[in-house]
Amino acid sequence: xxxxxxxxxxxxxxxxxxxxxxxxxxxxxxxxxxxxxxxxxxxxxxxxxxxxxxxxxxxxxxxxxxxxxxxxxxxxxxxxxxxxxxxxxxxxxxxxxxxxxxxxxxxxxxxxxxx
Amino acid sequence: xxxxxxxxxxxxxxxxxxxxxxxxxxxxxxxxxxxxxxxxxxxxxxxxxxxxxxxxxxxxxxxxxxxxxxxxxxxxxxxxxxxxxxxxxxxxxxxxxxxxxxxxxxxxxxxx
Numbered sequence: 001x002x003x004x005x006x007x008x009x010x011x012x013x014x015x016x017x018x019x020x021x022x023x024x025x026x027x028x029x030x031x032x033x034x035x036x037x038x039x040x041x042x043x044x045x046x047x048x049x050x051x052x053x054x055x056x057x058x059x060x061x062x063x064x065x066x067x068x069x070x071x072x073x074x075x076x077x078x079x080x081x082x083x084x085x086x087x088x089x090x091x092x093x094x095x096x097x098x099x100x101x102x103x104x105x106x107x108x109x110x111x112x113x114x115x
Numbered sequence: 116x117x118x119x120x121x122x123x124x125x126x127x128x129x130x131x132x133x134x135x136x137x138x139x140x141x142x143x144x145x146x147x148x149x150x151x152x153x154x155x156x157x158x159x160x161x162x163x164x165x166x167x168x169x170x171x172x173x174x175x176x177x178x179x180x181x182x183x184x185x186x187x188x189x190x191x192x193x194x195x196x197x198x199x200x201x202x203x204x205x206x207x208x209x210x211x212x213x214x215x216x217x218x219x220x221x222x223x224x225x226x227x
Binding site: 045 | 121124147149156157158159160161164204208213214215217218219220
């Protein structure tokens with residue numbers, strides 16, 4: 001069964017802290033994604049990675065960076081957390097191109113509060 | 116620029132009724148249109164998807180209708196049940212591009 005796990009369900013951090021959000025998938029997928037979900041704004045892509053050590057900016061990369069040292073793990077880093085980064089963060093993975101459905105498999109999300 | 120516009124933002128339907136959620140897109144290069152369903156406390160999960168070479172796809176009580184000329188597609192949930200209460204997102208992508216562009220979501224409530 002497909003599984004994407006995120007290290008924390010809830011996280012509270014202070015302004016200015018460096019924050020790491022971890023995501024692990026067990027499906028040997030090459031493509032991994034980080035989204036943030038805010039009420040009324042839907043899912044917005046922050047970064048994605050199509051292979052180990054490869055990454056591309058999504059639609060809202062400002063204030064974030066990512067790391068992918070191993071195929072199964074994709075980390076989102078908030079270099080200096082700010083209150084406007086309070087949000088639900090969702091990780092997803094997807095099989096490589098050519099698969100007919102292009103389905104993305106999502107983790108349960110991490111609700112981050114920055115105070 | 117919002118490439119996928121979804122409406123309504125929220126929807127209340129009685130049990131047994133039909134739920135209809137609409138999406139419109141701008142980029143004619145899009146060629147894959149999925150719908151995702153998200154229950155509270157869970158990540159979104161693929162519900163049903165369609166490609167523009169067909170006008171309709173049905174899976175159980177869920178149907179996607181696709182109008183290529185109008186650049187619109189919609190999700191119909193027949194015989195809606197309280198267990199269908201969730202947030203629904205439409206999305207679109209092009210070719211083997213990894214990225215999905217999501218609509219803003221519709222919160223569906225089905226009253227018993």
